[in-house]
Amino acid sequence: TPADIINDIRKANEAADPRVTGYLSLDYDAALAEAENADLSLPLGGIPIAIKDNINVKGQGCGCASKLLTGGYTSPYDATVIAKLRAAGAIPLGRTNMDEFAMGSTTENSATGETRNPWDIDRVPGGSSGGSGAAVGARTAVAALGSDTGGSIRQPAAFNGIVGLKPSYGRVSRYGLVAFASSLDQIGPMTRSVEDAALMLNVMAGSDIQDSTSAQIDVPDYTAGLDGDLNGLRVGVPKEFFGEGLDADVKASVDAAIAKLEELGAEIVEVSLPHTEYAVATYYIIATAEASANLARFDGVRYGNRAEDPADLLQLYTRTRELGFGEEVKRRILLGTYVLSSGYYDAYYLQAQKARTLFRRDFEAAFEKVDVIVGPTSPGPAFEAGSLTADPLQMYLADIYTISANLAGIPAMSQPCGFVEREAGKPLPVGLQLMAKPFDEQTLLKVGAAYE
Numbered sequence: 138t139p140a141d142i143i144n145d146i147r148k149a150n151e152a153a154d155p156r157v158t159g160y161l162s163l164d165y166d167a168a169l170a171e172a173e174n175a176d177l178s179l180p181l182g183g184i185p186i187a188i189k190d191n192i193n194v195k196g197q198g199c200g201c202a203s204k205l206l207t208g209g210y211t212s213p214y215d216a217t218v219i220a221k222l223r224a225a226g227a228i229p230l231g232r233t234n235m236d237e238f239a240m241g242s243t244t245e246n247s248a249t250g251e252t253r254n255p256w257d258i259d260r261v262p263g264g265s266s267g268g269s270g271a272a273v274g275a276r277t278a279v280a281a282l283g284s285d286t287g288g289s290i291r292q293p294a295a296f297n298g299i300v301g302l303k304p305s306y307g308r309v310s311r312y313g314l315v316a317f318a319s320s321l322d323q324i325g326p327m328t329r330s331v332e333d334a335a336l337m338l339n340v341m342a343g344s345d346i347q348d349s350t351s352a353q354i355d356v357p358d359y360t361a362g363l364d365g366d367l368n369g370l371r372v373g374v375p376k377e378f379f380g381e382g383l384d385a386d387v388k389a390s391v392d393a394a395i396a397k398l399e400e401l402g403a404e405i406v407e408v409s410l411p412h413t414e415y416a417v418a419t420y421y422i423i424a425t426a427e428a429s430a431n432l433a434r435f436d437g438v439r440y441g442n443r444a445e446d447p448a449d450l451l452q453l454y455t456r457t458r459e460l461g462f463g464e465e466v467k468r469r470i471l472l473g474t475y476v477l478s479s480g481y482y483d484a485y486y487l488q489a490q491k492a493r494t495l496f497r498r499d500f501e502a503a504f505e506k507v508d509v510i511v512g513p514t515s516p517g518p519a520f521e522a523g524s525l526t527a528d529p530l531q532m533y534l535a536d537i538y539t540i541s542a543n544l545a546g547i548p549a550m551s552q553p554c555g556f557v558e559r560e561a562g563k564p565l566p567v568g569l570q571l572m573a574k575p576f577d578e579q580t581l582l583k584v585g586a587a588y589e
């Protein structure tokens with residue numbers, strides 16, 4: 138029964154090291170009360186789902202792992218994805234840890250909790266949806282929601298040995314997701330299997346009057362066609378994803394996965410995504426520019442825990458933001474404000490927007506030849522905790538394989554494809570990334586299910 142599942146999660150949580158359970162908060166009693174009325178005939182009837190701390194759930198906090206919001210804000214409404222999940226019988230259970238405002242790749246930028254990797258406590262769970270990744274990986278959640286602006290669903294999925302799907306831009310409503318970079322953000326499922334991801338996407342996808350960027354495109358049944366037949370399917374391997382910087386053991390795992398797809402009947406085709414080397418620079422201009430605008434609302438008046446005893450209005454704003462935002466968030470607001478400022482706008486922001494078109498064209502050309510593109514999700518396995526905190530640029534560079542999908546708006550998924558061993562007896566999961574044409578999540582899921 139749903140109550141049994143919730144009680145099992147409670148037991149798993151109580152038994153596990155609190156650093157790997159992934160949660161910032163959990164209200165079992167509220168979930169158990171909801172479970173009593175669960176309609177088991179619904180697609181997700183009675184299934185508890187862990188929610189990243191940047192998605193609004195009515196009556197709960199939505200702190201974005203930030204001191205600026207945590208404790209001071211209670212959601213007056215459900216995000217559209219939450220409303221849809223509820224209508225399908227699911228029960229939101231718990232808030233998962235993340236990098237503050239979804240900025241980061243390790244969950245170490247969280248100001249409200251510490252999360253480590255369930256496979257190796259000395260390593261990070263990835264980020265920014267690291268709490269959701271760890272919870273599903275540690276089996277302290279059945280499934281979770283994450284958000285992905287530049288890889289934040291797929292990279293933690295890879296690091297924790299689970300499935301993470303970033304839908305096409307516009308496939309899932311962003312209403313009720315605290316915006317980081319509005320033209321890149323998507324909410325997606327983080328699950329134990331490809332089929333679970335399909336089940337969740339069935340419920341989550343679709344147009345929404347509250348989000349004008351959501352697409353009015355029919356939602357197919359994503360669980361149909363998970364039949365394992367890959368005959369005649371063309372799988373592209375982009376040479377730029379296998380160059381310098383890719384860990385040799387990760388490469389071996391991904392190569393083996395590609396060989397298996399071939400065995401399953403797929404035709405392997407080399408493709409080129411020639412602008413890949415510019416992806417990181419382009420992303421960190423566009424994402425920070427949009428973030429600097431989106432985060433303007435956290436001023437202690439409209440949103441945010443207000444600083445005490447300001448001398449005047451200006452100090453109310455500045456002290457609220459100085460005390461509330463962490464270092465990485467401030468760095469990005471500064472960077473974003475800079476690239477948007479007059480005199481620099483043309484050189485940086487406008488240039489990045491033009492570059493963005495080139496990524497879209499790279500994918501369009503590649504998808505004329507193939508149905509799906511595969512490669513590594515991340516250049517290496519989970520980072521050691523603390524190893525990147527002093528070097529944000531190094532952290533940004535590790536996003537190389539995930540961000541082009543966001544820039545182009547295409548769907549992409551990470552799923553487990555083996556392990557590497559850095560220390561005897563401590564296997565670290567490796568992620569295989571699959572990308573498809575806009576709104577062709579079905580092919581991603583089909584290939585993923587066949588591989589799995």
Ligand code: GLN
Nearest residue numbers: 239241285286287288289
């Ligand atoms: N790691 C990337 C960043 O720090 C991606 C974040 C995300 O997808 N939310 O911006």
